[in-house]
Amino acid sequence: MPRLVSHPDEVKIVTRRFGQGAAEIDKYIELGGYESAKKCLAQGSDWIINEMKASGLRGRGGAGFSTGMKWSFVPIHSAKPKYVLVNGDESEPGTCKDHLIFLHDPHAVIEGTIIAGLAIGAKVGFIYLRGEYRYLLEIMEKAVADAYARGFLGKKIFGSDTEFQIITQTGAGAYEVGEESALMESVEGKRGVPRIKPPFPAVVGLYGGPTIINNAETIATVPHVIAMGAAAYAAVGSERNGGTRLFSISGHVERPGVYELPMSYNLKKMIYEVAGGVRGGRGLKAVVPGGSSTPVLLPEEIDIGMDFDQVGKAGSMLGSGGVIVIDDQTCIVEFALRTISFYQHESCGWCIPCREGTDWLKKSLTRVHAGFGATKDIDNIQYIAENMLGRTFCPLGDAAAMPILGFVKKFRKEFEEHLDGKACPFVEHVDLAVI
């Protein structure tokens, strides 16, 4: 069972039922569960969307788009059925927050899905979990069955004339399926190859019907926004960045864990106070602030608030909220190589810049790390990465190129120290057999 952590600076909204047995429906109800869905059923679609807009809640998957705005794009009248699709594919390295949501508060995901369905007039919601999360899928499936048994889901939810069904779905191992159009392909029983946009999912989505796709954390936040009121939720964060965020802090810190902190919480404080600082009293070398795809920050760049705007201004992204802390004994070239190896493995091969780019970046970085690189390899790495940006259907190409560009630009000297047969200064034995 994954360890829960706590810190006095946390503002527990989404995590407030964690560790209290709320996976059981009676406990969830006792802790105020399903009251938000009932309220939304009474208030109707326009009210819900306005509340969501006013809350300042922005998508927790990474793009940070306003949830209320996203919902408002769905046409009221549609010839095809509308759908809500919850993205629990959680696969961005450094991110494990949805893991805890499914484990500790599955009914919050169900309740948020119902509310999203009421907002856009959908009768069916899908909750998609990555295939590796089988034990969490079983928890979700039990929770869904319990909600049906209580009449919270079905033909007449909460005794009304409104219908809402929830279908759980499992993946089978694919990072790329976390991209919304690839996710829809996967739900439809296909390879998770992304679709070109437009049309956007709000117009043509799952099975061709208008669809909203939200991250599991976003959806689990929705009932809390309704319960505490949009204004109160917005007030927790900062302007344009409402509420809290679940930060997965991993890597070289004393107390790794998932912490719920107000949006715009200072990154430096997050590392040194909340997570206990760098492990073993070592120095800080770098921080990847929002999951593996976000460009690295240097120690002098981390005195910033963790929200979509401030991290963007610092030249990176808030992304999935996965803060990866790297100490001064780590080889950045090796870290970059492991990062690109992941993207090379996960590229579906549909778009050539991504398929070829990730492969060549991996080859070049392997060579540099092994001490066989030349200066032109470093230039080439930069050139390849720059030419991947913005040239693929889905963001996987960018997700692979952006962090590599960051490593090369900010740690060029360390790359150069690996050139001309020099052994990696950090790793005792570089495996030459890989070349």
Next chain:
Amino acid sequence: MSSETMSVFSPRLAARLDALTAKYPVRRSALVPMLLYAQDEAGYLSDTVIIEVADRIGITELEVRNVASYYSMLRFKPAGKYNIQVCTNISCMLRGGNEIYERFQDELGIGHKGVTADGVFSLEEVECIGACCWAPAIQVNYEFHDELTPEQVPAILAGYRGKETAHA
């Protein structure tokens, strides 16, 4: 097809797969879960498994193979009874994931996607499994083991070997 008489799966799984096809607005949405559940029982996606899945969904075998080859958890060759998946992605790497992986290699005498001679264990180096804050982490089949040290590896293996002997 009449799953009771012709299925290559156990009656329990066949019933589960019947329910699965009825669950979705479009039948084909059952494909990926069906492949995974079938693999859980059969061990891998053999020709006979693929033929039955294609038949149940109402698509060609080629279409099934086309989809199955996309997903990293689906396999076309047998794995060990306990498939050990060691994450060496960045968060796990920073906390010793590579050392965990090496220890498993040493203990089992197999490498990436290898299977032990007795068929009890197989080993895989995998990408992020969503346990970054509890790194280094592994999965044995679907079971997570968090915050590991290389020293714990023999005990983990012994635990699964014990299960195996208990069943035998």
